[in-house]
Structures are given as C-alpha cells and as structure tokens.
Amino acid sequence: MAFHTIRHKRPPFVGLAGRHLQSLRRRDFVAGAALIDGCWIDSEQRDLVLDPASGEAIGSVARCGAVDMNTAIAAAERAFSAWRALLPARRGAILRSWASLMLDNADELSILVTSEQGKPIAEARHEIAYGAGFVEWFAAEGERAYGETIPSHKPDSLLQVRMQPIGVAAAITPWNFPVAMITRKAGAALAAGCPIVVKPAPETPLSALALARLADEAGIPAGVFQVVIGDAIELSKPLLSDPRIRALSFTGSTEVGRLLLEGAADTVKKVSLELGGHAPFVVFDDVDLGKAIKGAMAAKFATSGQDCLAANRIYVQRGIYDAFVKTFAAAIAQLKIGHGLDPATDVGPMTKLSVAEKCRAQIDDAVRRGARAISAPQGTGLCSLFVAPTLLWDVTEEMLIAREETFGPVAAVLPFDTEEEVVTRANANERGLAGYIYTDNLRRALRVSELMECGMVGVNTASFTGPPIPFGGWKQSGLGREGSRHGLAEFMEMKYVCFGDLAA
C-alpha cells in the first residue's frame, strides 16, 4: 500500500509544504474527513499524506472501510431519484456554483495539489481552472442531452429515443491530476443526473476532500457527490460487486484497468477506462525546428512527465535529427528541478517512488543498449523521488523506453527516414491514447493523422485537451470517452419507445 498508518490525528507541519498548508485560510481543507451521506466521517486510524518533494508528513486522512463504502452506495441510491428529477437547468446552476467556488479558492487548492502531488505551482493553478472548466461545461451540456425521433418504419407509429441517467456511478481517480480527473468524471455524471461516489488515489486525498467541501457548500445534496478514502482493494470490492453501481469510470494504469473491467463483469456495469499512453511525437524535416522543440518540451515535461499524453517516443526525421537533438538538449539543460512550491521550479518530484524507479530503470536499460544520454543539472539534497530531466537519443525500438510508458521527465529520441516507416513504428504498440505530428505539409498531416492508431492527435500543437473534446484511447489505452457530449453519454442509458396504433 502506498500510504502509512498512524494513530494520532495532528500532522507535524514542518517543511515547506507543511508550512504553506498550516497557513491556509481554509483549515477545513486539511481536516481529512471523508464525505459520506452529507456527513464528515473520521476514523480511529488515519493515513499520512506525504510531500513527495521532501518525504515529510503534511497531513493525515481518515481510513474508511467497506462498511463506509456500502453506506455511501446506499446514500447515493436514495439520493438518485430526487437528483435526477431536478430540471437540468437547476442541476446546472448547482454545478456552476461548485465551479465558481473552485475558482474562488484556486490559490488554496493549488497549494494542496502541489503539496501532495509535487507539480510546479503554476501547473497546479492551471489544473484548478482546467478542472473547474469541466464542471462549468457539463453544467450547460446537461441541458442538451437530446434524444431522437426516428422516421417510422411502421404505420401509425411514433419512434422516440430518450437519454436517461444510468443510476449511481463510481469513480476511481489517479494522483497525477488530483482535481481535474475527479471533475471530468463527476461533472459529467452529475449533469447527467447520476450521483457519484469517488475513491481518490491515496497519494492525493486532500485535493479530493477539498472538492467535497466545496461541493457541499455549493448545495450538492447529501449522497450525490461523496468521497470515500482508504485502501483501494477494500473499497473497490463493494464498488465492483454492488449491482446498484451502474457505471464505473477509472483513470490509471492499463494493468489495474484490466482488473476493474474483469471485476465489473459480474454485474455488467458500464465501464469507462482512461489508461496509460505511449504517445509517438513525429517530427518531419519540413517543419520549423523552433516550433517542434517548443512542442516537444511541452508534450514531454508538463506535469513533470507524469501525464498519460506525454510524448514517449519522439521520432525525428533524419534530415533535422542532429539539429533537433542539439537544440532539445540545450532546452532541457535549462529546466530547473526543485520543490513545486518554489515558483522557479519547472520539474518537481515524481509522486510515487515506483515511478522514479521506472524512469531510472529505463535510462539504465537504454544506455546499456547503446543510447546516448544527457541530464539537466540536479540540485543538491533532493530525495529519491526526483528524476533529473534527461534526454536519451539514438534510442532503438528494442529498448524498454520505446516499448513501455515512462511517466516521468525522460525524453527518448529515435531517428526515422520515411513517412511510411514512421507510421508503422508509431502504431507498433498496444497503447493508442494520443499522437503528435509536426509538419508544414498539409497533405502529409492529413495522411498521417488518418493512419495513426490512437484516440487523439495533435498536429503542430502539444495542447489540445479541454472540456469540449472527446478524451480517450484506442487499443489498450482505454474504453469510452471523457469530456464532450460523448463523456455525458457514458453516464446515460438510451431508451427506445415505440408509440403504436396512433391512427384516430
């Protein structure tokens, strides 16, 4: 398990993050109680929350068990009929108040995110705006959950399709975007008319619990938005086996996604999965080098590389390969590694030690097999969760980094010669979340974007996510979509109604 049990309730608040948290205006954001059926639930045993940049304890949270999860599911079931019966505009108004409370409290929320997740504070601020954006967008989209009228194939009949809320939903969310991965799921579920029970990652419970405080303040009724914290296996068992949970949405690794899909089979839940990526980032030699470098820096080092959209295999055409490597190395050398609460920091720590170790194993493997490497200078006294931003070049397809997702600040550059070759190499993987193409040739951009086997493609841009787009992957990168009208549909059932014998 990724967290540590304590029996006392007061966290020590000593390091940089601890001091920032201690000075929060909103003391309730660090209270650490779960929100179940409209009540703040504490427990005798609490789990420590750690600052990944220092390893220091910065808070503690209640440890809920299966009984608490069952209470939450029952409360959600009771709350369902009243929540679905509200006019979508009324649900939208409540959701809009939740989003504006997030924005009103953005400074304090971003301190929480950086303190427990580690990302640079400017990125945390961006995440709050991005996260609130999903709630605002779905508040309006809930009013547009249109059905259809079908031209009838039978005499004297009227054929209707209605979209109705699926029932109680559950979300198991990750630590890399501790706010936005909750709001992207909850915004859609709540707008569709479904209560949702959230089980956040154990590394980042404070951000989730702060969202729960704001949901309560915004007037989201008891049982409609609940956050239950504790051991993943213990809490996910009732979520999977209980037939009252009709939809399950998960973001995390492909391995855990597979287990959840299997676990949801008995009760035939609607499952949506946002799993790992292994994005190819393809740079053709007709493109402006500066634009491609800017894109590669953003696609690789945002969230300190802990992003499922991160560029994992940077394919560069032979004609600009040497110039690209030289310029990219110079840009990486400028990155400042440090505590996310220091505004000068570009790259923070990895949130989990296992992620840092995977990065180091991939670097060692690549260098052993003949890749060349250069790392940005690393400050002194940094703990083992820090990984220096590293460029690996002359990477080949058999190296681990070309076969597995990295999830850290390690950039792998591979040379290629032809368009046909790079498309084959980009697609030769069981992951298919995102891909990037940099070229000034429009015909080539159209051809390659058509052939890439993934759910999302950025052409000459590294920035394409947001509430209106269908976020999701092909192959083993996931099932279903989040954001956009397709994200709303994940929490709805279609009902076909045939009115017959209409002739007077």
Ligand code: NAP
């Ligand atoms: P993970 O193992 O998939 O864990 C994600 C969440 O699922 C955590 O809350 C975890 O809780 C929970 N979980 C683990 N095993 C479970 C089970 N059998 N049943 C129910 N829930 C379970 O991800 P990770 O270890 O944190 O990260 C590993 C890799 O996953 C990363 O390196 C990255 O490749 C990928 N990842 C992808 C995304 C994304 O945005 N798609 C996000 C995060 C991670 P516990 O920690 O308590 O086990």
